[in-house]
Amino acid sequence: MTTITTTATTNTRRSLGAVLLSSRGAVYLPTITAEPTVDAIAGVALLETDLVERGYLLSAGLRQALTALDTEALATAGQSLLTDIDAALGSDRNHTPLFRGFPRTTPHDTFALYVDRVLALLLQAPEQPCVLCGTNGTVHAVSPCAHLVCRSCFDGADYSACPICNRSIDADDPFLRPALPRTVASTRRALPQRLRVLTFGGDLAARTADAGGELSTLLARAGALSPQDTEDLMVLLDEAGDRSDLAWLPDVIPGRETKARVLAWLLADKDAYTATLPAVTASITTATDVLRLLVVLSGGDAGLVEIPRFTAVPRPLRRALLMALNGLDPVLVTEDMKRHPAAWKHAAERLHPFEYAHRYPKAALAVAALREFLLTEDTLSQTLRTAARRSTATTLDAGTVSLPVWASQVETALADGQVERAVPLIAQRPGEFVRRLDHMLRLADPAAAEAVLTALGKAVRQASPAVLLSALGAIRTRSRKGDSRVFFPKGSDATAHIVTDERAPLTTSVTDRTVGILTGEVLRRAAELAPVDVAVVDAALDGVIAPFAERTASRSLVTLPRGSELPIPQGHTVRLFVHWMESATSGVTDLDLSAAMFNDGWEHIGTCDYTSYRYFDGAVHSGDRTSAPAPEGASEFVDLDLDELAARGVRYVVGTVFSYNNVPFEELADAFAGVMVRDEPGETGPVFDARQVEQRFDLTSKARASVPLVIDVNDRTMRWLDVVQAVTGSNHAVHRHAGAIALLGQALTGLFASGARIGLGELAVWQAAARSKTVIVRHTDGSASMYQRGADEDALTFAARIGSPARDAAVEGDPPAAQLAYLMRGDTLLAADAEVYALHPAGIDTGAVRLMSAPDVVTALAAK
Structure with missing residues (x-):
């Protein structure tokens, strides 16, 4: 198998070819002019062999197109294709475990090995017999850590790092000897479930056209894009977007965060302001649109999770944004501003709304209400008074501008239990009405419940699909008492917040009617699509779960929505893996791949990690690598024999990745993990077999602990969780967090199995x-x-x-x-x-x- 090594990191954008390869499975080639030659046919055969070893096949059309290339163009196209695929699979990295003969040579007694390491560290002396075996002349220092290692006690043909500290050592250190050859894998290995047949997309002009199609698809998404789709959006904008001709730009971009990124891209070229400023102004429909845009222009995230220091705003853009705010209802603008008051006060310093109050009085009025601006007799105050008089909802209270706040009216009504008073208020915001549906139904008496359901019939017609489906899943399970509630709060990391469910169940009649209304709306919308x-x-x-909370989804080989459950073929070994590479920011970093074993009652009964390399023969660790210097990095693996685990009483296996010394994943130069499903014994074939990789995902969050999946040993299924766990301190290990992992695993599996998610x-x-x-x-x-x-x-x-x-x-x-x-x-x-x-x-x-x-x-x- 050919291995392509690149210097890409998880933070590097994919090329346009890689984007289209992932989304369309298509390969684009230069214009074909050559007749097939013997060399070209042979080259394509070699390329096809390499692709099969990665779990990809060539379509007949692509094979024919490749054979028509001259040998130089074929080599370039083949190299580019393999590089993109290797980066997606993770096979562009060196994957050498601590024990190179893993799983065969993984020690059975981790504690005994630990004692030997400690004794050697504390008592070993240079030019003295080994303290472990007593042999003379076998103790030598390894580089660069300088630990004294006995070459008789520790096999340099099996170890890939220092046996004492498990850190990387120089590749030419005499301790390291050529590894014993691994048993050759069968050439009849099964192809992976994720097998893909690559097709011929056409020439480079067709690639540009298809990039435009993919861009249109992303711009039509209503919800927040995943991190991978967000990065791909920028690649597609650079390829298919045109700032001088905006025919490709839709009139409406439903995704608010997507809109902010697109508008910021349009504004990146000040020379194109003549064309782009009118488009930007026309696209702004809320004050929060302006705030998101300013945040993105300042290098921040459109989700407004963290607000950066705002950069200076050019005068033409400043006027355009104030004009957009001036065209909105000042009551709604003020309401939006009060959702992010601190951010808006800083943003206003960049927009100078009072400087332009005579031109954009309603924008200045909204900022004055936010700041509780004290009116005097100056020109600005007179301008604000005039604007306030023209706004029927505005009042002047004690010399300040006051605007009614919708949210406070709603909260007051619900706090007083006045559901019938709250319903018409909340119905003004259809999306908010559907989000608060459960709360209103809990507070409502029969008469009020009827009012809620009547209003729901109108509100659902304007709710977003994500909100509609979320409410449908949640309400249909509310006639029975739940043990816990799981929230996925908005943030930069995919965290799950779990609390005891103290809500009283809803009556069956109410849930049935509500589900009928929501399901009927789904069917009504679907019926409007082409028959x-x-x-x-x-x-x-x-x-498979309908996607939700996509903005925190990990970049992955297979786009599997969070909570989805897939079968694991019988008789196969599951191999988990992690690879990471340190950066100047992270310093020496130790990631630990671990598997926590639980019984039917989610009681922790076993661990396979750096503290216990083997859990009987059911789980085997490849050894604890404690550093990952560039350019090689480091890898760890865990093999899971599900039949053996089942015989030992294991019901659930939770895979985890901990940053032992508490370095955030985002500070690493490269970090990813994944799972292979192997149809052969663990000791055969390469340790990292690209052909058997079923999922690979990046570790790029600010977290220090990732919980990607849980395996149900009895049912032979894998559930994709893709969440992070909050941890503090350092020296992280499974046994220190077993209770939290059990709570997380039990709550999430219960949530997704209950039907609370569509x-x-x-x-x-x-x-x-x-x-x-x-x-x-x-x-x-x-x-x-x-x-x-x-x-x-x-x-x-x-x-x-x-x-x-x-x-x-x-x-x-x-x-x-x-x-x-x-x-x-x-x-x-x-x-x-x-x-x-x-x-x-x-x-x-x-x-x-x-x-x-x-x-x-x-x-x-x-x-x-």
Whole structure:
């Protein structure tokens, strides 16, 4: 297998080719002029071999296009392709574990090894017999740590670092000897579940056109983009965006954070202000839009989690932003400003609203209300008084400007238990109404509950898809008492806040009516989309969760929504891995890959980490690397034998990555982790096998502890958690945080298994039922069932029947070509221009269909 080494870090943007390779599975080549030659055909065969070793295949069209390149162009294209794939898989790094013969040579007694290391550290002397074995002439210092190591007690052919401190040593140190060869892996290894067939996207002009299509897709997303999509957005803007011709810019960008980033990109070139300033002004619809824009221009995050020091605002932009604020209702502007008062007071210092009060009086009025500006007899005060008189909602109280605050009115009504008084107020903000639905229903008596549900029928028509689905999932579980509540607070890290659920359950009649209204709205929106004849839905998608809180999702090889559960093939070994590389900022950094074992009751019964290299034969650690200097970095692995773990009473395995010395992941030059699913014994094949990598994700947050997944040993499933854990101090280890890990694992698995989060599979069924005449469900056993919508059957009844035994027919052979498909793998017949979601696209030709991501499936339900 060819390994391409690059100097990329997790903080480096992907190239345009890598972006399109990930989203479309397409490869773009220079204009083809050469006839196929023997050398080109041989080169393509070698490239194909390298790709198979990484879990990728070439389509016939791409293979033919590659053979038509001259040898120089082929070498360049092949090198670029392998570099992008290796970076995505993590195989562009050196992955040498502490024990190079892992898992075979991992010691069985970690404590005994620790005692030997301590004795050697404290008592070993130069030019003296070894304190452990008594042998003369075998003790030598290793470089650069200078620890005295006995070459008889510690095998230099197996160790890759100092046996005493486990830190990296010089590659030419005499202690290190050539590693014993590993058993060659079988050439009949299975291809990974995430297997993808790469297609030919066309020439470089086609690449630019496709980049424009991907840009349009991201701009249409209603929610916050994931970090990876955010980075890709900037790449696509640089390629497909044009500041002089804004025909590509949509009239409305529904994602507020996305809008701020796009507007900031437009303003990056001051020479284009003539074209961009009018577009920026037209796009601003709230005061918070202005604040987000100023934050992004100052190098901050559009989510307003942390507010940076604002940079100077050029005078033309200052006037444009004040003009935009002046065109809004000052009551709403002030209300928005009071959500971030400190930030707005600093922003106002850059905008100078009072300097332009005569031109933009309503903008100045809003800032005056925020600052509780004391009116006097000067010119500014007279201007503000005039603007206040023209605003019917504005009052002058004790010489200051006062504007009514909607939020305080709502909170007062709810605090007094006056739900019927609160309903018309909250209904003014449809999204807020749906978010507060549970709270209002808890406070409401029967009459007030009727008022809430009546208002809900109108509010849902304007709520965002994410808010709608979140409320639907939460309400449908509220007729039963819960043990805990899980919140995912907005922030830069994916944290889960868990509290005891002290809410009284809602009545079944209320939850049923509420769920009916919310589900009916989902079906109504879906029915407004283009109708199709045949839709295919994979039942295996039931374990995949509709995406939420995407702004904190890890950059990953497979875009798997948080909370999703996937099966692990029987008889396979699961290998967890982590790789990191220190930076000048981080200094010496020790990451620790760990596996915590729990029984059915979530009691901690075992650990596999640097304190215990083996948990019987069920979990085996590769050794604790305690430093990761550039350019090699360091890697750790844990092998999990699920059959052996089950025999030992283990029900759940929680994978974790701790920063032992409390260095934030974001300070590292490179840090990522992942999971391989191996169909061969652990001692065969390379330690890091790119072909067997099923998931790889970056560690780039400010956190010091990551909890990416939990494995259900009995059910043979892996649930993707993708959360971080708050830790303090240093010397982190599983046994010190076992209670918190158990609480996190139990609460999150309970949340996602309860139905409180909408599954992508059921969302697919609703959309298929509303849009198609025939729905085919492919079951996990390989069979398929057909459901046909009756002439008088409404979408809700049809959706309830899909997946039930009340099928209309069994499907023999391959299903007919689908115009709409929601698939686990892209392995069914698709009509031209079909809309397709596939967790693993496999052989889907993205040039012939519209490939959707999970967020796109949700965004399709945006209110019209």
